[in-house]
Amino acid sequence: MIDFRYHIVSIVAIFFALGAGVVLGAGPLKGTGTELVQAQADRDRAALEQARTEAIQAKSLDKYRDDYVAKVTAGLTDGKLTNQKVAIVTMPEAEGDLANTLQESVEKAGGQVTTRMSLDSKLFDPGQRQLVEPLVNELVTADITFPTDSNTYQRAGLIAARAVLAKEANKPVDTEATKILSGLGDSKLLSVKPTPKDRATLVIVVAAKPPTPAPDNSSYTDAVDFAEGLDLGSAGVVVAGTPESAQNGGLLKALRGDGDATKVVSSVDVANMPSGQATVVFALVEQAGGKAGQYGGVDAKNGVAPSAVQAKEN
Structure with missing residues (x-):
């Protein structure tokens, strides 16, 4: 040039x-x-x-x-996720390379990635809400209780979680989970590869970079609610993205602007960097312990990483 x-x-x-x-x-x-x-x-x-x-x-x-x-940081995360099973959920248009890198980080930390769930843009299309809501009610299982104040996308996240996630370890993918996967898959709302044998307890949600021009932050309200639903059905959720995703028009920006969501869902806005990938691992460990935090370099109120987890046992 x-x-x-x-x-x-x-x-x-x-x-x-x-x-x-x-x-x-x-x-x-x-x-x-x-x-x-x-x-x-x-x-x-x-x-x-x-x-x-x-x-x-x-x-x-x-x-x-x-x-x-x-x-x-080489070796700093070794063993942090031993015996932990993790699912990776990719938002529409999320970069496959970023998801691959995060999977490698989980595996280097001793964890096992059981499956990758890819969400289709159709899931969050306002014109498809009339499809999502009745489908969620149709796929609900006997062991799911929706919170009384939950909305459509929190419930959809909880339903998706029931298919591949659980709060406790060693929960199998049973017939109910298979029914949910078939229902959501046949509706082209998401896809799961491979179909896991066991449900994971932790999940990484991979955010996409915002499009140009960037949408209003409210455009991601349903996606934030969906992440909350995943948290309801698992032991913890970390939303990982690039710095752009934490700026205006990005999913992490929207998440961090939701006071209720940040109490339960963690985020890392530098997941494209080695330091950020380590932070994602530390945030997963923190989530497994029942805590949440917002980490990275763009308006991350809890700093660069969960230091207490990072220092522990090192």
Whole structure:
């Protein structure tokens, strides 16, 4: 991009010089226009070279930071999730690479990812609410009790949780769970791969970057409610995303603006960085202990990580 811009500047300078030569002719100002244009071209070239140098330095520093953090934190999460089963739930348009990285982080910490549930945009389409509500009521099982003040998407999250999650360990995917998966899958609201044998107790919800232009934060109200529903049916939920997701128009921004949700659901807004991936593990451990926190670098009221969990047993 920089080389291309430089060539454009050079070509413009040449035509400018030719034009100036025609206008000025061989009079007393002969050569002045060309010299001025050449001087400006030289300044532009120097500015572009400076920008190129700064971009290279910034990229190098970013790589250094990530490599340093990865080496320093290596082993810090070892064993933190031993015997813990975790499900990964991806929001519509969430990056698969981020979900893969978080799965690796869970496994390095000794945990087992039992399944990945992908939510379809149809689930949160306002025009589909008339489908979601009756389906939720149809799929409710005898062992589910909806809170009296719960709404449609909190109930939908609880129903989805009943299929692949549980508050206690070693709960199998039974016939009721299979019925729920079939109902939600046939309605194209979500998909689950692979179908797990056992239900997990913890869950990571992978947030997507907000689209451009960014939607209003209220656009994610249903998604926040769904995450609360997942929490109702599990031992803990951590919503993980990039810094963009914690800014205006992002899921984490909406979550952190909901006082009730932040009491039970944790969030990490730097999950694309090695330090953030470690923080997701620490937040899962904290969730298993019955606590929640908001962590990261963008308006994260509880700081960079749950320090008490991080220091424990290290």
